[in-house]
Amino acid sequence: MRALAIFIAAILALYGLYKLSYPTQSWRQNITITVTTPEGEKTGSSVQSVTWTPNPIFKDGASEHVNMQGEAVAVEVAPGKFLFALLTGPLGPEHMGWVARRLFGAKAADDYAAIRAARGKGPADLPTALIPMLVTFKDINDPKTVERVDPNNLAAAFGQGVRLARASIEITNDPVTTGIEKKLPWLGRIKGGYLDGQFAGGGPELSNILHGGNFRQGMK
Amino acid sequence: MTISKDLFLALLSMDAYNRGYGAGVDLGQNSDKSGTLLGSATILKSKGDQEAQDAGFYAVAYKTTKDIGTKDTGGIIPAETTIISYRGTDNFTNDPIAAEQIF
Numbered sequence: 001m002r003a004l005a006i007f008i009a010a011i012l013a014l015y016g017l018y019k020l021s022y023p024t025q026s027w028r029q030n031i032t033i034t035v036t037t038p039e040g041e042k043t044g045s046s047v048q049s050v051t052w053t054p055n056p057i058f059k060d061g062a063s064e065h066v067n068m069q070g071e072a073v074a075v076e077v078a079p080g081k082f083l084f085a086l087l088t089g090p091l092g093p094e095h096m097g098w099v100a101r102r103l104f105g106a107k108a109a110d111d112y113a114a115i116r117a118a119r120g121k122g123p124a125d126l127p128t129a130l131i132p133m134l135v136t137f138k139d140i141n142d143p144k145t146v147e148r149v150d151p152n153n154l155a156a157a158f159g160q161g162v163r164l165a166r167a168s169i170e171i172t173n174d175p176v177t178t179g180i181e182k183k184l185p186w187l188g189r190i191k192g193g194y195l196d197g198q199f200a201g202g203g204p205e206l207s208n209i210l211h212g213g214n215f216r217q218g219m220k
Numbered sequence: 221m222t223i224s225k226d227l228f229l230a231l232l233s234m235d236a237y238n239r240g241y242g243a244g245v246d247l248g249q250n251s252d253k254s255g256t257l258l259g260s261a262t263i264l265k266s267k268g269d270q271e272a273q274d275a276g277f278y279a280v281a282y283k284t285t286k287d288i289g290t291k292d293t294g295g296i297i298p299a300e301t302t303i304i305s306y307r308g309t310d311n312f313t314n315d316p317i318a319a320e321q322i323f
Binding site: 062063065066088089090091092093094191192193194199200201202203204209211212213214217 | 237240241242243244246248249250251252253254255263264265266267268269270271273274281
């Protein structure tokens with residue numbers, strides 16, 4: 001019995017030492033997209049949770065792994081016509097996991113310390129390079145009709161007078177946003193698969209590149 | 221210099237770790253888009269959607285654009301051959317409960 005207690009204590013001590021040496025970092029971020037339309041400003045926001053875990057033991061090439069929980073930002077630009085700011089973007093499939101690190105950590109020695117320092121300082125504007133991929137649907141009920149939206153030319157997708165006014169990020173304590181499936185009724189049906197329903201992806205069609213995880217991750 | 225087929229296959233086997241989600245090396249957005257060229261192979265398709273991520277799986281299929289290797293270096297992979305490279309990543313170290321909550 002005593003040997004078992006020593007063994008368990010040793011395991012816990014090793015685990016504690018590991019966690020001290022390689023701490024996991026986690027935060028929540030509120031992404032807000034504001035669009036100017038002829039009818040006035042339209043805004044959408046989404047709180048996402050980001051967790052970065054060091055990967056010093058299982059050498060699969062990545063020094064850290066990121067896990068995201070949350071969903072895309074949805075802005076109803078016109079009745080029934082939505083703009084979505086996805087979880088993916090120019091920085092790769094884990095774009096929204098990188099944004100805070102790249103924005104706040106750009107001039108800091110420690111990304112995570114910089115994110116901590118951003119606490120309580122309100123929203124910070126995202127430069128174009130950090131804006132997530134923007135998309136809309138010709139028919140919101142048909143995922144195959146997804147179309148990419150140029151952040152510098154929303155008018156091409158939504159008509160004259162529509163433009164991106166602001167994209168911002170704020171480190172927050174607010175709960176993770178849910179409910180995007182109410183706007184995208186097919187999201188549960190595709191079960192994280194590619195929007196066109198194919199088993200494999202890669203394009204060239206956008207509906208064969210984007211998948212359910214680009215709209216929602218880590219939610220049941 | 222002609223590359224042997226075994227070396228080429230080894231390169232493709234490692235390449236799967238550097239494309240799609242959780243990549244070890246940042247090759248940019250859409251690094252596994254169909255048509256992307258890697259030496260004498262082009263990417264056909266990939267499997268890195270949320271369904272695959274939930275299973276810790278990623279795969280990429282290539283098609284060779286010309287013959288790879290020589291008889292003297294272990295054989296030849298003919299042009300137009302499909303090669304599939306895949307990885308399974310069990311993220312044992314992920315422990316959100318013990319995360320240092322910045323918030």
